[in-house]
Amino acid sequence: MQRLGRKTQALESFGLGLASMEKVECMHHKTDARKENDPTARSSKKNEQLPVSPQESAGSFAGTDGCAPKGSTMVNQLKTNLSLVESTQEDAILHLVEYYAETTLPTEFGIFRVAVFRERKTNKEHLAIIKGEIQGSRDLFVRIHSECLTGEVLHSLKCDCKDQLHAALALLNKEEQGMVIYLRQEGRGIGLGNKIRAYALQEQGFDTVDANRALGFGDDLRTYDVAAAILRHFEVESVRLVTNNPLKMQSLQRFGIPVSTRVPIYCLPNSHSLHYFESKTARMGHLFDRTFLETSRETLQEDQKKN
Numbered sequence: 001m002q003r004l005g006r007k008t009q010a011l012e013s014f015g016l017g018l019a020s021m022e023k024v025e026c027m028h029h030k031t032d033a034r035k036e037n038d039p040t041a042r043s044s045k046k047n048e049q050l051p052v053s054p055q056e057s058a059g060s061f062a063g064t065d066g067c068a069p070k071g072s073t074m075v076n077q078l079k080t081n082l083s084l085v086e087s088t089q090e091d092a093i094l095h096l097v098e099y100y101a102e103t104t105l106p107t108e109f110g111i112f113r114v115a116v117f118r119e120r121k122t123n124k125e126h127l128a129i130i131k132g133e134i135q136g137s138r139d140l141f142v143r144i145h146s147e148c149l150t151g152e153v154l155h156s157l158k159c160d161c162k163d164q165l166h167a168a169l170a171l172l173n174k175e176e177q178g179m180v181i182y183l184r185q186e187g188r189g190i191g192l193g194n195k196i197r198a199y200a201l202q203e204q205g206f207d208t209v210d211a212n213r214a215l216g217f218g219d220d221l222r223t224y225d226v227a228a229a230i231l232r233h234f235e236v237e238s239v240r241l242v243t244n245n246p247l248k249m250q251s252l253q254r255f256g257i258p259v260s261t262r263v264p265i266y267c268l269p270n271s272h273s274l275h276y277f278e279s280k281t282a283r284m285g286h287l288f289d290r291t292f293l294e295t296s297r298e299t300l301q302e303d304q305k306k307n
């Protein structure tokens with residue numbers, strides 16, 4: 001793989017998933033919510049904001065007479081309705097998957113337990129790669145990774161999926177407890193065939209987002225309800241999530257899995273993947289450090305001049 005030459009040390013100071021952790025302000029915390037009589041818990045929730053879709057909020061302001069309730073009544077009604085929406089979502093995801101098989105798997109990264117979960121509707125199989133005793137854990141080290149056949153099997157240089165997966169497994173092995181959840185949603189959810197069609201468009205100058213749109217797909221069709229269901233299966237209370245993708249944090253929290261901390265993950269780009277990194281940052285809101293990207297770009301340009 002074409003690697004960065006000069007300034008590699010500077011870039012590697014970002015580490016592979018070893019960048020400093022960020023505390024995440026949870027939109028809601030299941031444990032806190034259950035401590036209804038704990039005044040400390042209540043006060044800690046005063047700045048929390050719940051994401052509300054228009055559909056979810058539409059009925060929330062309607063009083064029994066069809067008029068909008070006022071003041072604290074309206075706020076209480078809103079909170080009650082939001083709680084109902086959330087608890088319904090949380091209950092529903094419990095039935096998304098069934099626990100199917102589990103074994104110990106020795107790997108180059110360490111010895112893990114691997115558990116297969118099957119989606120009940122589709123029989124699609126997903127994998128939980130587990131280190132240590134995770135049942136009922138709080139602040140569990142978790143990486144949610146989506147399948148990338150081209151990257152992980154063929155070592156494609158167009159993306160950083162393989163590097164991120166390997167970094168996550170290496171980090172998992174350093175933890176006492178943790179889990180990498182491997183979701184079978186290739187090509188940001190559009191499937192292998194359509195991903196290859198998108199790559200063909202990228203040969204014509206489209207970036208990763210415009211290629212998806214040209215094919216009639218959204219920018220990112222991945223969902224994380226299955227990941228939440230797997231975490232719920234193990235009764236995980238909250239997670240330290242290894243990700244640069246804010247959508248993953250929001251999704252987990254929406255499905256009742258609080259993200260206590262975000263752990264950034266940095267893998268070095270190459271000349272083929274740098275544009276993909278930049279598109280993910282500029283157009284999909286991924287949280288790459290600007291200095292990291294600028295240094296990567298400069299280094300690759302210097303290397304290209306030399307060759």
Ligand SMILES: [Zn+2]
Nearest residue numbers: 148151159161
């Ligand atoms: Zn990939």
